[in-house]
Amino acid sequence: MVSSGGRVAVLGGGVAGLTAATELAERGYRVTVLEPTGWGGKARSSAVPGSGTGGRLDLPSEHGFRFFPGFYRSLPDTLRRIPVAGRPDGVAGNLREATHMLTARSGRVGELLTDxxxxxxxxxxxxxxxxxxxxxxxxxxxxxxxxxxxxxxxxxxxxxxxxxxxxxxxxxxxxxxxxxxxxxxxxxxxxxxxxxxxxxxxxxxxxxxxxxxxxxxxxxxxxxxxxxxxxxxxAADRVLNAPTSTAWIDPWVAHLEALGVRTELGWAVDRLTVAGGAVTGAVLRGPRGRREELTADHYVCALPVDRIGALLERGLAAADPELKSVTELRTDWMVGIQFYLTEPVPVVRGHVQYLDSPWALTSISQAQFWDCDFRATYGDGTVADCLSVDISDWDTPGIRYGKPARECTRAEVAAEVWAQLCDGLNGPGRPTLHRGLLHSWHLDPAVRGLDGPGPAVNDEPLLINTTGSWAARPAAATAAPNLFMAGDHARCPVNLATMEGANQSARLAVNALLAAAGDDAAPAEVHELHRPAExxxxxxxxxxxxxxxxxxxxxxxxxxxxxxxxxxxxxxxxxx
Known part of the structure; x- marks a missing residue:
């Protein structure tokens, strides 16, 4: 049987959802992708509103810096298929090698530089x-x-x-x-x-x-x-040559639209309707409270794990009671903060791991990899670099205020992170960072409540794989014959919440859909990890x-x- 060209609703426009849409559209399916917040999900970049003057763009920000390790295989395959003018290898041509990694230590004592x-x-x-x-x-x-x-x-x-x-x-x-x-x-x-x-x-x-x-x-x-x-x-480590959305996500969405994919931003799935064990529709909530129902032949649920729980009692569990196990999965915070500097501070051509930082910081100096004059392109003309930092521990007291990140104000978080960066990068007579360099900072707005009144919350937490969690993770196929699961929480060869895992899970969901539809189109390739014969x-x-x-x-x-x-x-x- 050849491709039916059936209708597919992809619920979620992160890496998993956009991957599924790509694979299905290439096989002749009529695809609609729904995304409530922003294309690319946790992988997208954004901007600091109102920070650009004189015709320059707003300062770029990220949920956290992106990197593409050498073991990624499925995601680079997708990048090569997203066309970019002047790049014969598509978006993959926007990747740049990060050649070094610095393990920073307090006071620069015992630091380790790896080429x-x-x-x-x-x-x-x-x-x-x-x-x-x-x-x-x-x-x-x-x-x-x-x-x-x-x-x-x-x-x-x-x-x-x-x-x-x-x-x-x-x-x-x-x-x-x-x-x-x-x-x-x-x-x-x-x-x-x-x-x-x-x-x-x-x-x-x-x-x-x-x-x-x-x-x-x-x-x-x-x-x-x-x-x-x-x-x-x-290359063991690669990064993009521009903000993630500029270099990757925006061309991806444009490519999908060129393939005939219907892209709907600002629409969230409120509930699924189920009859006879199959999904019959998705009730949507859109801008200004509008409500519509979308019907399709097949449904790919590519929502983040933290958003699936709310959908369980609104039709998802009726489609497959086994999906209730998803509530056993745990998430934690890995949040990006950007420091905008008035002078270039490349530190090292790659990532820095701050081994002694209580907040488990990692960073990368972005401007050195970008194909633009940062000062002329972004901000008010005085910003020359962006030091992009990930905060991975929000529960350990810091070195400046003695409080965990969750209990700090946004300004205190920024000051504490800066202090920990200085502790790792500055040594006797070698001040890499100082206050005179700092133009401004921007903390991921997905973290809310740091300035009160209630406890801080993170709208986009990251899945963590606790002991025994594999059994709670969903497979691509479900009990409903037309419902398929994708996302970095779904089972796939990369057993980790990564962009590669999201991409692989979407390919598995597409293959399960093809099998259920009796479609003999070539399945999406799911690349296995390297296994040495020795x-x-x-x-x-x-x-x-x-x-x-x-x-x-x-x-x-x-x-x-x-x-x-x-x-x-x-x-x-x-x-x-």
Missing amino acids: VSLAAGARSPLEFFRATGLRPGNGTALGPGLTDEELLYYANRLLVYMTSSDERRLGQWESTSWWDFTRADGASEEYRRTCVVGNTRTVVAARAEVCSTHTVGGFLEAFGYGFLGLGEVQ LRRLKEVDAELYRQGRAHILDGPAPWEEAGRARDRVAVHEYA
């Missing part, structure tokens, strides 16, 4: 160490207090995960927190900060104590392979060990646990 562009081409351990800045035989390169013994054990943790079978990953590591897997209890503060907490709070906004090893281990594995040039491209046999051995109820062959206690047991044995002997 990720060299690491991807390393052909020997020596070349790799030169690229990373690590010094073999000297674990303190990552900071004071981290021993070689701890560094080697952390390497063991990564090796255990990389050689674990799929059965163990889902059966054991899914229910094991990253904190427990890395044996954080009893370890040094530096080991916890560097190897355990830093990899979760600053990258995926999740606490090591609750985030599953299935998620964190999988992400570090994928990122590591991309770091070594084993991903979609040689580890295949070790994973087969582990699969057999897991079936026998035995531990991974390389899994063992940490050195500090062994030392503690030895002390206990001595104490028992002396008491006896």
Whole structure:
């Protein structure tokens, strides 16, 4: 059977929804995409209203900076298919390589600069160490207090995960927190900060104590392979050459409209109507309270996880009662704040991770990557750079006010973040940041209530993959024959709330729709993560060990646990 050209309603215009619309429109379906807030969802950029003068654009802002790791494969494929004038590879031509990564430390003591562009081409351990800045035989390169013994054990943790079978990953590591897997209890503060907490709070906004090893281990594995040039491209890290909406989202929406997709901004799904086990319509709420009903042959629910809960009692659960498990999924805050500077401050050509910041900050200096004169293009003519920062921990007291971010005013949040940036970037005689550079700042407006009267809320939180959460995540197909689920909370090869995961989930939803419709159109390609053939046999051995109820062959206690047991044995002997 060839494509029916049926009608599809895509509920949500984030990365997942726009991906689904692209794949379906290319296969001849008549698609309507509904988005209540802004095209691109959490991936979109916005602007500081009224900040542009003299014909310049308003200062650009982001919910958080974007980056495209080397392990992304499905999303770059979509980017290449979005046409841009003068770019033979479409939006993908707007990506620029971020060549370095700085791990900043308080007072710049023990900071680590990694040349990720060299690491991807390393052909020997020596070349790799030169690229990373690590010094073999000297674990303190990552900071004071981290021993070689701890560094080697952390390497063991990564090796255990990389050689674990799929059965163990889902059966054991899914229910094991990253904190427990890395044996954080009893370890040094530096080991916890560097190897355990830093990899979760600053990258995926999740606490090591609750985030599953299935998620964190999988992400570090994928990122590591991309770091070594084993991903979609040689570049381990890429960023856009302009604000996200300018470089990517706006051309995407224009491309969809050229394909005949009907795009409806400002419309939210109020409820679904269900009859005979199938969805028969979507009741919409639009501008100025207007209400309409949209009918289609198929429905793709690409709403963010935090918005699905309200729809459950309004038809979604009637379509598939199993979807109620989505309410078990947890979210946390990863919020962007931009500092506009009067002079260029590139810091490093890539991302900065502030390992000692209590608010788990990461940043990137944007102007160095953008194909424009920032001062002439944006603001009032005095702004030369934008330092874009993500705040990933909103519950730990800061260094200036001694309060968590949730309890600060917006101005206090900005001042606290600036203080933590200065703590990581400024050293004796080396002031990278100072107050004279700061023109203004802008905190994501999705965070409301910081200035009172009630508790602060975040309208766009991020999914975190807690232990056991895989079972609560929806599959692409549902019990309703014409309803399909997409979004970074849906199951897909990238087990993490990322743009790649959103893109992959939409492709899976499209493929489920094609199957349900009996459509023999070519399915959307869902790219698997890199799996080195060299580890295949070790994973087969582990699969057999897991079936026998035995531990991974390389899994063992940490050195500090062994030392503690030895002390206990001595104490028992002396008491006896």
